[in-house]
Amino acid sequence: MKGWDNWPRCGGSGFAGGLLLCNDPAPPPPRRYLAEEWERFEQMCIPPTAGAMQRHTMRDAFYAGAKALFCTMENEVSNESEVTPQDEQVMVLLDRELREYGEELNERARLVRLVRQRREGRDDGPG
Numbered sequence: 001m002k003g004w005d006n007w008p009r010c011g012g013s014g015f016a017g018g019l020l021l022c023n024d025p026a027p028p029p030p031r032r033y034l035a036e037e038w039e040r041f042e043q044m045c046i047p048p049t050a051g052a053m054q055r056h057t058m059r060d061a062f063y064a065g066a067k068a069l070f071c072t073m074e075n076e077v078s079n080e081s082e083v084t085p086q087d088e089q090v091m092v093l094l095d096r097e098l099r100e101y102g103e104e105l106n107e108r109a110r111l112v113r114l115v116r117q118r119r120e121g122r123d124d125g126p127g
Contacts, residue, residue: 044109
């Protein structure tokens with residue numbers, strides 16, 4: 001019958017009297033870890049005066065960085081069932097690099113907060 005592929009799927013118990021029964025609620029959508037991190041990053045690091053193009057560009061860069069990290073882990077971490085010394089070294093180096101960048105990011109976030117405070121007419125001091 002034409003159009004059946006477009007009917008919503010559900011985990012119900014089938015048909016009764018020609019009606020599709022959907023007793024089970026739809027499963028929750030999967031958690032979107034990167035989207036959650038993007039929202040935190042956006043609030044912390046992008047000034048309120050940023051335009052739409054800057055936000056889109058920064059979001060693209062954010063996700064590109066996440067993809068690069070994922071690829072590095074996928075390519076550099078072994079397929080062994082046990083963690084190897086090389087695996088540990090890769091993770092240590094990634095952690096170090098991210099922490100160093102995090103320090104830079106925290107400083108920029110502090111400056112963004114300061115700009116916001118001054119624009120809103122309040123100055124809470126140096127940080």
